[in-house]
Amino acid sequence: xxxxxxxxxxPLVIVFAVYAFxxxxxxxxxxxxxxxxxxxxxDIAKDLGINDQRLKTGRAHIYTDGDTDYxxxxxxxxxxxxxxxxxxxxxxxxxxxxxxxxQIVLENPMEFHRITIDVVDxxxxxxxxxxKNIRLEISESSLPGALFSLPSAADSDIGVNSLKSYTLTKNxxxxxxxxxxxxxxxxxxxILETSLDREKQEELVLFLTAFDGGEPQRSGTxxxxxxxxxxxxxxxxxxxxxxxxxxxxDSLVGSVVIKVNATDADKDTNGHIRYLLSHLTDNxxxxxxxxxxxGEIKLIGQIDYENxxxxxxxxxxxxIGGLVSSSKVIIDVIDVNDNAPLINLMSVSSQISEDSLPAxxxxxxxxxxxxxxxxxxxxxxxxxxxxxxxASSLNNFYILQTDGFLDxxxxxxxxxxxxxxxxxxxxxxxxxxxxxxxxxxxxxxxEFEKESYATYITENNAPGSSFFSVRAKDVDSGLxxxxxxxxxxxxxxxxxxxxFVSINSDEGxxxxxxxxxxxxxxxxxVAVAAKDxxxxxxxxxxxxxxxxxDQNDNHPEVLYPIPNKGSPVAEFLPRSADVGYLxxxxxxxxxxxxxxxxxxxxxxxxxxxxxxxxxLHNGELRTLRQIMxxxxxxxxxxxxxxxxxxxxxxATVNVNVAITDNLALAFSEFNDFAxxxxxxxxxxxxxxxxxxxxxxxxxxxxxxLISLKFHKWRRSKLFSEYPNGTLPVIxxxxxxxxxxxxxxxxxxxxxxxxxxxxxxxxxxxxxxKPLIQSTRQIISRVKNITYDDFDFVTIYATLLQNCP
Numbered sequence: 001x002x003x004x005x006x007x008x009x010x011p012l013v014i015v016f017a018v019y020a021f022x023x024x025x026x027x028x029x030x031x032x033x034x035x036x037x038x039x040x041x042x043d044i045a046k047d048l049g050i051n052d053q054r055l056k057t058g059r060a061h062i063y064t065d066g067d068t069d070y071x072x073x074x075x076x077x078x079x080x081x082x083x084x085x086x087x088x089x090x091x092x093x094x095x096x097x098x099x100x101x102x103q104i105v106l107e108n109p110m111e112f113h114r115i116t117i118d119v120v121d122x123x124x125x126x127x128x129x130x131x132k133n134i135r136l137e138i139s140e141s142s143l144p145g146a147l148f149s150l151p152s153a154a155d156s157d158i159g160v161n162s163l164k165s166y167t168l169t170k171n172x173x174x175x176x177x178x179x180x181x182x183x184x185x186x187x188x189x190x191i192l193e194t195s196l197d198r199e200k201q202e203e204l205v206l207f208l209t210a211f212d213g214g215e216p217q218r219s220g221t222x223x224x225x226x227x228x229x230x231x232x233x234x235x236x237x238x239x240x241x242x243x244x245x246x247x248x249x250d251s252l253v254g255s256v257v258i259k260v261n262a263t264d265a266d267k268d269t270n271g272h273i274r275y276l277l278s279h280l281t282d283n284x285x286x287x288x289x290x291x292x293x294x295g296e297i298k299l300i301g302q303i304d305y306e307n308x309x310x311x312x313x314x315x316x317x318x319x320i321g322g323l324v325s326s327s328k329v330i331i332d333v334i335d336v337n338d339n340a341p342l343i344n345l346m347s348v349s350s351q352i353s354e355d356s357l358p359a360x361x362x363x364x365x366x367x368x369x370x371x372x373x374x375x376x377x378x379x380x381x382x383x384x385x386x387x388x389x390x391a392s393s394l395n396n397f398y399i400l401q402t403d404g405f406l407d408x409x410x411x412x413x414x415x416x417x418x419x420x421x422x423x424x425x426x427x428x429x430x431x432x433x434x435x436x437x438x439x440x441x442x443x444x445x446x447e448f449e450k451e452s453y454a455t456y457i458t459e460n461n462a463p464g465s466s467f468f469s470v471r472a473k474d475v476d477s478g479l480x481x482x483x484x485x486x487x488x489x490x491x492x493x494x495x496x497x498x499x500f501v502s503i504n505s506d507e508g509x510x511x512x513x514x515x516x517x518x519x520x521x522x523x524x525x526v527a528v529a530a531k532d533x534x535x536x537x538x539x540x541x542x543x544x545x546x547x548x549x550d551q552n553d554n555h556p557e558v559l560y561p562i563p564n565k566g567s568p569v570a571e572f573l574p575r576s577a578d579v580g581y582l583x584x585x586x587x588x589x590x591x592x593x594x595x596x597x598x599x600x601x602x603x604x605x606x607x608x609x610x611x612x613x614x615x616l617h618n619g620e621l622r623t624l625r626q627i628m629x630x631x632x633x634x635x636x637x638x639x640x641x642x643x644x645x646x647x648x649x650x651a652t653v654n655v656n657v658a659i660t661d662n663l664a665l666a667f668s669e670f671n672d673f674a675x676x677x678x679x680x681x682x683x684x685x686x687x688x689x690x691x692x693x694x695x696x697x698x699x700x701x702x703x704x705l706i707s708l709k710f711h712k713w714r715r716s717k718l719f720s721e722y723p724n725g726t727l728p729v730i731x732x733x734x735x736x737x738x739x740x741x742x743x744x745x746x747x748x749x750x751x752x753x754x755x756x757x758x759x760x761x762x763x764x765x766x767x768x769k770p771l772i773q774s775t776r777q778i779i780s781r782v783k784n785i786t787y788d789d790f791d792f793v794t795i796y797a798t799l800l801q802n803c804p
Contacts, residue, residue: 025048025049025113025114026113026114026115026116027042027044027047027048027113027114027115027116028115028116028117028118029041029042029080029115029116029117029118030117030118030120031082031086031117031118031119031120032119032120032121032122033086033087033088033089033098033119033120033121033122033124034085034086034087034122034124035082035085035086036082036085037082037083037084037085038081038082039081039082040079040080040081041071041079041080041081041082041117042079042080043078043079044073044078044079044080044104044115045078045079046078048104048113050106052075052076052077052078054106055075055078055106056075056076057108058106058107058108058111059106059107059108060073060075060104060105060106061073061104061105062102062103062104062105062115063102063103063104063105063112064101064102064103069083069084070082070083070084070086070100070117071083071100071102071115071117073104080115086100086119088119088120088121088122089121089125089156089157091119092119093156094156094158096121096158096159097118097119098118098119098121099116099117099118099119100116100117100119101114101115101116101117102115103115121157121158121159121161122157122161122214123157123161123212123214123215123216123217123218124157125155125156125157125161125212125218126155126212126218126219126220127153127154127155127163127210127211127212127218127219127220128153128154128155128220129151129152129153129154129208129210129220129221129222130151130154131151131222132222132223133222133223133224133225134150134151134222134223134224134225135225135226135227136148136190136224136225136226136227137226137227137229138192138196138226138227138228138229139196139228139229140195140196140197140198140228140229142192142195142196143192143195144192144193144194144195145191145192145193146191146192147177147189147190147191147192148189148190148191148192149187149188149189149190150176150188150189150190150208150222150224151188151222152186152187152188152210153166153210153220153222155210155212155218157212157214160213160214160215161212161213161214162212162213163186163210163211163212164211164212164213165178165210165211166178166188166208166209166210166211167208167209167211168190168206168207168208168209169206169207169208171204171206172194173192173193173194173195173196173204174190174191174192174193174204174206174226175190175191175193176188176189176190176191176208177189177190177191188208190224196228197228198228198229198265198267199265199266201228202227202228203225203226203227203228204225204226204228205223205224205225205226206223206224206226207221207222207223207224208221208222208224209221235264235319235323235325236262236263236264236273236317236318236319236323236324236325237262237263237264237265237325238260238261238262238315238317238325238326238327239260239261239262239263240260240327241327241328242327242328242329242330243258243260243315243327243328243329243330244329244330244331244332245257245258245297245329245330245331245332246331246332246334247299247303247331247332247333247334248333248334248336249303249304249305249333249334249335249336249338250336250338251299251303252299253299253300253301253302254298254299254300255298255299256296256297256298256299257288257297257298257299257331258296258297258329258331259294259295259296259297260275260290260295260297260315260317260327260329261295262275262295262317262325262327264319266319269320270319270320271319272319272320273317273318273319274292274293274317274318274319275290275291275292275293275294275295275315275316275317276290276292276315276316276318277289277290277297277313277314277315277316278314278315278316278326279313279314280313284311284313286300286301287299287300287301287302287303287311288300288301288311288313288331290315295315295317297313297315297329303333304333305333305334305335305336305371305372306339306370306371308333309332309333310330310331310332310333311330311331311333312328312329312330312331313328313329313330313331314326314327314328314329315327315328315329335371335372335373335375336371336375336424337371337375337422337424337425337426337427337428338371338428339369339370339371339375339376339428340369340422340428340429340430341367341368341369341378341420341421341422341428341429341430342367342368342369342420342430343365343366343367343380343418343420343430343431343432344365344366344367344368345363345364345365345432345434346363346364346365346366347363347364348362348363348364348434349362349363349436350435350436350437351436351437351438351439352402352406352436352437352438352439353406353438353439353441354406354407354408354438354439354440354441354443355406355441355443356402356406357402357405358401358402358403358404358405359401359402359403360401360402361399361400361401362388362400362401362402362416362434362436363399363400363434364397364398364399364400365380365390365397365398365399365400365418365432366396366397366398367380367396367397367398367420368396369420369422371422371424374422374423374424374425375422375423375424376422377422377423378396378420378421378422378423379420379421379422379423380392380398380418380419380420380421381418381419381421382400382416382417382418382419383416383417383419386403386414386416387402387403387404387405387406388400388401388402388403388414388416389401389403390418400416400418400434406438408438408439408440408441408476408477409444409475409476411438412437412438412477413435413436413437413438414435414436414438415433415434415435415436416433416434416435416436417431417432417433418431418432418433418434419431420432440476440477440478440480440481441476441480441534442476442480442532442534442535442536442537442538443476444474444475444476444480444538445474445532445538445539445540446472446473446474446483446530446531446532446538446539446540447472447473447474447540448470448471448472448530448540448542449470449471449472449473450542451542452542452543452544452545453468453470453542453543453544453545454544454545454547455467455468455510455544455545455546455547456546456547456548456549457512457516457546457547457548457549458548458549458551459515459516459517459518459519459548459549459550459551459553460515460516460517460551460553461512461515461516462512462515463512463513463514463515464511464512464513465511465512466509466510466511466512467510467511467512467546468509468510468544468546469507469508469509469510470485470508470510470528470530470542470544471508472485472508472530472540472542474530474532476532476534479532479533479534480532480533480534481532482532482533483508483530483531483532483533484505484506484530484531484532484533485503485504485505485506485507485508485528485529485530486503486505486528486529486530486531487501487502487503487526487527487528487529488527488528488529488541490525490526490527492521492524493521497524497526497527498513499513499514500512500513500514500516500524500526501513501526501546503528508528508530510526510528510544516548517548518548518549518550518551518592518593519554519591519592521548522547522548522550522593523545523546523547523548524546525543525544525545525546526543526544526546527541527542527543527544528541528542528544529541530542550592550593550594550596551592551596551645552592552596552643552645552646552647552648552649553592554590554591554592554596554649555590555643555649555650555651556588556589556590556599556641556642556643556649556650556651557588557589557590557591557651558586558587558588558641558651558653559587559588559589560584560585560586560587561584561586561653561654561655570656570657570658571583571584571621571655571656571657571658572657572658572660573623573627573635573657573658573659574627574659574660574661575627575659575660575661576627576661577623577626577627578623578626579623579624579625579626580622580623581622581623582620582621582622583612583621583622583623583657584621584655584657585618585619585620585621586601586614586619586620586621586639586641586653586655587619588601588619588641588651588653590643590649592643592645595644595645596643596644596645597643598643598644599617599619599641599642599643599644600616600617600641600642600643600644601614601615601616601617601618601619601639601640601641602614602616602639602640602642603637603638603639603640604638604639604640604652605637605638606635606636606637606638607632607634607635607636607637608631608632608635610624610625611623611624611625611627611631611635612624612635612637612657614639619639619641621637621639621655627659631659632659633658633659633660634656634657634658634659635656635657635658635659636654636655636656636657637654637655637656637657638652638653638654638655639652639653639654639655640652641653
């Protein structure tokens with residue numbers, strides 16, 4: 001038989017036979033099994049010698065008496081194809097050859113053809129055993145040559161694809177023996193070649209493999225487990241002579257330390273072993289115990305690496321027959337990090353001065369750790385952000401020292417945490433806190449709250465009253481921060497400041513020593529020093545500007561017209577004066593300042609209220625209407641000058657106005673009017689005044705003679721100092737009316753044009769004369785005096801003011 005592949009189909013025999021029908025034939029094909037649906041089998045039209053049209057007109061179809069149709073006729077192409085998958089083992093089993101037979105029937109005329117298909121076997125089945133594994137029990141006393149039956153394998157394929165041979169796993173004791181039975185099948189037996197020893201090998205696992213002869217070759221395997229039955233002939237034996245275990249010292253009670261194991265080649269009761277501890281030392285019986293059945297050694301007490309680092313125990317194994325063997329167990333205790341470092345303060349300071357230099361030693365420290373290795377290796381450090389550091393001097397010895405300059409005013413106390421940390425896993429640490437006080441030194445001067453101060457005090461204050469206080473701070477402590485206040489010795493208008501102001505040395509409160517007058521002193525400065533009580537003391541100072549506030553304590557002062565007790569001064573008003581004619585101007589000043597010096601003028605009494613008006617703020621007296629014939633030639637007005645202070649002060653002045661075009665007549669009438677009014681009240685005054693004047697005239701005359709003699713001597717001496725006989729020029733300064741401190745209403749030079757009558761020499765109106773600055777002016781002044789205006793009093797006053 002030729003070999004077939006799945007993709008080849010070769011017609012073997014085409015036989016044409018003629019039956020009773022007009023046309024009939026037999027065609028035979030051969031195909032391999034397991035062809036897929038639609039696979040080509042043969043060109044039936046060609047092989048039968050009929051054309052495609054005949055297949056169509058004859059309505060060709062397949063007729064079979066089987067239950068399953070495996071072949072299909074394609075009438076259009078005239079070919080046979082696989083209709084269903086063909087499995088040879090399912091159709092024929094072990095029969096060979098395996099044939100599929102059917103007929104192709106045609107009509108008009110009726111004819112049929114026999115078709116035979118030979119299904120060729122392929123190696124599509126593996127040899128198999130009924131069971132996957134089998135178990136055999138063989139006594140170790142069995143003799144070589146003993147046979148033990150094994151199951152055979154089965155293969156559905158036939159021919160070369162069927163079962164061919166067996167193989168057994170290579171081993172020292174067994175082999176296989178194959179025999180052919182009368183029905184052609186084969187049997188397999190296991191043969192013992194060498195004796196068994198259960199103590200050496202209690203169980204063997206072998207694999208029996210069956211192979212077929214196909215291409216590619218297929219195989220099947222079964223597992224053979226052989227149990228060697230025991231005999232009681234061996235004592236217990238430990239697996240190790242010495243067991244070693246490592247046990248952390250923090251192991252919990254009940255922990256398994258190690259498990260020892262002894263074996264007995266015997267089985268069952270002969271191989272049953274019990275374990276026990278012997279030769280226990282160092283109280284090991286209170287620390288370890290052994291499970292007699294399992295051989296587990298457990299911890300029943302506490303162990304400490306620092307107390308004992310290793311335990312040595314003897315373990316015995318005994319079987320039921322009394323045979324004993326022993327082994328040694330060495331247990332090493334493993335150190336764990338269970339001891340925190342210990343910090344010992346050998347020497348420590350509780351206080352240090354803030355002026356201590358860097359590297360000043362504060363404390364000496366010793367650090368210990370009972371653990372060993374990395375667990376006992378300790379590093380020590382201090383907390384950060386402080387001016388201290390730890391320095392290692394010797395092993396486990398440290399010194400704590402300053403790492404910079406200290407400032408008690410910023411930090412007065414340090415809580416220094418010393419941390420000791422080992423290198424265990426996890427690491428343990430200990431902390432020791434050192435409280436260090438920083439003692440003060442006097443390194444900070446007092447500081448005032450402001451760089452300068454300004455305060456105000458109202459004039460006319462009560463002496464001894466407080467008007468201001470200063471406060472300085474010193475961040476030092478104790479006496480170094482205790483402050484005393486002093487007034488620096490300075491002058492105010494060449495007068496010691498202590499005459500004006502005093503200070504409370506403890507509180508810094510300023511007191512007025514005297515009552516202040518704004519018109520004399522409106523502003524002054526006081527330098528206050530703050531000094532601590534340290535050693536050496538430190539101080540600082542501050543300037544206080546003191547401003548005196550004005551009060552309305554001065555009455556207005558009338559400068560013009562000048563009030564007098566003699567003959568009244570008259571202002572002359574011509575009858576032809578128009579409305580608004582300026583008669584005169586009342587001039588007044590007030591030594592106060594600000595609102596207290598604002599003056600207002602008003603007429604409070606007048607001969608004719610319809611004739612005059614006065615400016616409220618400028619004091620100008622003007623006419624309200626034209627002068628009429630019926631108006632009196634003598635007009636007297638009382639003007640009130642009032643300031644704006646609270647409460648206000650005032651002054652009055654009388655203004656006499658003469659209405660006339662004849663000045664002589666006006667003077668005569670006005671003087672008669674004044675004399676008639678005051679003759680009775682002033683007669684006594686004039687009598688006394690006359691006596692005094694007569695007495696003074698003689699004294700003045702004598703003084704003038706002496707002064708002239710002295711002047712003549714001075715003049716001769718003065719000419720001797722200047723060779724050319726020329727005296728230095730002395731400038732003339734016009735009079736000024738000004739308020740004290742230049743704060744009044746009249747702070748500039750005022751010139752007034754005054755009209756006088758022919759008899760004005762008899763009035764009390766006086767001009768303000770300039771100060772005579774030199775002897776030359778005195779002499780020229782005396783020379784220019786006429787007999788009409790010769791005034792001994794004036795000459796005498798001039799001499800007193802200017803002569804040395």
